[in-house]
Amino acid sequence: MKLLLNDELIEDNTLASDYTALRYLREKRGLMGTKEGCASGDCGACTLLVGALEEGELRYTTLNSCITPIQSLAGKHLVSVEYLSQQNALHPAQQAVVECHGSQCGFCTPGFVLSLASLYEERQSTQQSIDRESVCDAISGNLCRCTGYRPIIDAGLSMTQVEPDYVALLSQNHKVKQTLSELESSASLADDGSKSRNYVQPQNLAQLIAAKKACPDGVLIAGGTDLMLENTQRYHDFDDLIDLSQVTEMTTIQDDGQYLTLGASVTYADLETYCQDKYPHISGLLSRIASRQIRNRGTLGGNVANASPIADIPPLLLAFDADMQLLNVDGTTRTVSINDFYQGYKQTLLATDEWIVSFSVSLEKLAQCHRFYKVSKRMEDDISSVMLAARFAIEDDKITEVRLAFGGMAGTPIRAVNAEQALTQVSVNDEQALQRAIEKIRAELHPMSDVRASSRYRLDMACNLIRKAWLALNNQEAVTFSGHAVSDTLLITGNEETNHA
Template sequence: MQFILNDELIDDNTLPSDFTALRYLREKRGLTGTKEGCASGDCGACTLLVGALENGELTYSTLNSCITPVQSLSGKHVVSVEYLSKVDELHPAQQAMVESHGSQCGFCTPGFVLSLAGLYENKQNADQPIDREAVCDAISGNLCRCTGYRPIIDAGLSMIKVQEAKETPFIELMSKNEGIKSLLENLQAETNAKSNYLQPTNLEQLAQALTSYPDASLIAGGTDLMLENTQRYRDFDTLIDVSSVVELKALDIGAITLTIGASVTYSELEDFSKILYPQIHGLLSRIASRQIRNRGTIGGNVANASPIADLPPLLLAFDADIQLLKTDGSTRTVNINDFYQGYKQTQLAKDEMIASFDLPLDKLAQFHRFYKVSKRMEDDISSVMLAVRFDVDNGKLSDVRLAFGGMAATPIRGFKAEAALTDKAINDEQALNQAIDALRAELTPMSDMRASAKYRLDMACNLIRKAWLELNGTDVVTFSGHAVSDSILSTGLEGSTHA
């Protein structure tokens, strides 16, 4: 394992495969600015800034070091909070936090600072300025118990002004680390000789790794798998990291399908869909936090088979096909409607993994909406998730999909409600009411700490009505993202136009 930690080359082949980046910084390097708050990727106190070469450019993103194996950072530039400031000079993110009084007890502050620094460092590559939405997105995975978020948001918004006010401008990480590019290029050319954490870059190398280590566990983003280590104290032996397998990173629009590789991260799909598929982009902005989206993968979200996962209902709405890959290189196709067999049970055989997803372009072009109901806007699990698709032909609904997450042991469809709407006029309110009655008859939601069965059922029915209203041109209130106006903050009311 070789990577750059701040300005030091690290070469260490002595670590267990599941040794986290957080533990490495604190226990091995004495860099205690990075904190452990939850050990589950929920609080952001352990946030790190990680630079990677992409098309010859060095770009930085944030991640949760508490659930990131340090060996997965091989070939990267890892920045801890200690590296941000220079002698007698703070990074603009740090200086802005000081001037805006954005820190109180200080435990969460390093994580906030690195999240804001990541936003600042990448500002020249963004197509929009640093506004409130960008700041809230950047810190969406950072929790603060005592300061409150207003001064922290103020700090994020003032970073550029802090820089402009300096007599001698602060040299950004990207600029002062020009020399790191060549170092990273050389590191990426190195082969990982350590056998307990393998990082194949193509299917041939992956097949060799699987053959050599048949009992190894597969890991991509590790945002769920690593909880077995940090929460349940499970020790992993050999890990095979599939996040860099080029064939699993496909994100292509073909003649009839959109192909999404299993190792595509939420952030990558989010960027890809921003213009082409804004509804998908809006849903992705509600999944977890920026740190999690930077590492979590589409394949992991589906293969995990969690009933509250947000992407399976989306795939159900589009009747997606799943390409499964066996260790011998053979493949088979399973439709998403047949993939889930029960709670945490799928059609995946022991020698299979998800390779990609195929979404039909004609269905992507039809009316679709995704609604996520949760207690928090970001970094929260769905109480109810609805993915809906309506195909309209001559004023009638020729095809209907109503797919739910968070309602049962598996992602499910409302088949009877779909049938009640099919072949009916798009503005037939009687058909809508029949569909809602049918949904109440066929669904028996679970009750848990997030919501009661009654709440889930009422919300599911209301979401169907909401989608029907949107289909018929009614402007409904939908909050997806972090663009909250001052009027909302002060009165809780919004104007007549909503995104």
């Protein structure tokens, strides 16, 4: 395993497969600026920057080093807080935090500084300005218990205005670029995926099949944002890990004019960016999933295969009747519908030695009216109490097809088929049909009570969210809050300017 850590080229082939980047920095390198706050990717004290070449350009994103295996970062540039200030000169993000009194106890500060630095890099290199929403997005995975965030947000807003000690952007560092491209070429030459290593990063499906054959017990890992909790919270030691995140066929998003195909290793962040203008409701939902750091790592395939009943991607895919392409280690492929994928609590159709390669969604369905609603205790980085993904196909003011897919309402992601039926082949504004659908929901779904919500609230929300979706269908978009600030328009009129897909 080779990577560039700050300004040092590291080669280490002695590490356990699940050894985290955080532990590597602290235990092997004595870089103590990166902190462990929770070891579960929830607090951001361990945030690092990771730089990678994308079409020849260096791009830096943030990640939670506490749940990222160091070996998954092979060939990348890993940047810790120690590197950010050079020769006693503070980075603009650091300078701004100091000037705005953005640190109190200081334990979370290095993580915040790196999240802000990532925003600084991104915006400065594309010459975009920094607004409040972008700052809050950048630090959505960083918890601070002292300041109340105001001075940190101010720091983010002012970091392009501080008199900088140095202006060189990380992404403009040619030496780093060169090193990474050298690492890239040496890696693709060397890595045929069949080496007897404990952590393999196949670059294509053929290598993946070879790797899995060579190591039948190897555990598949993509972003690791859930799997690694086994390691850091339950102290399970993994032997061999096979990393899906670099498999080319699984990391692409393709629009062939009929279907949108999403590779299983596409991250939430990739999809969020892709949908920004094309499918704003989808990117809106993605902005409510986890935090910036987690979205940079977590994948669609991971979220779906994990089979959690409270995951947010499965209802979305259910609403669009997505097809899933599965690949077996023996080389055979099959296509199954997401509608058949979930068999029971944490049980799926996936056979042993089989994995998801991609999802495909019909563009026709994507063009139909769809809405996503996520209810949770906190707007940012929280798990859904209830999530609804709804789609309506309309012909001549009649609803011809409905999908009402829920998270948090059963042991699996689930469609409310009886409610769907009650709303099918009725006129779009038939309120009695809506009422019947709501009654069906109460009869067909039996959610449980847990730490996030009571059964009663979940059921009431399922009904109310359907009403919201129905109102949207009838051009009476009811306000739905997000992590973003409430607009002035809403504060004055009670209505949000709607932005129909």
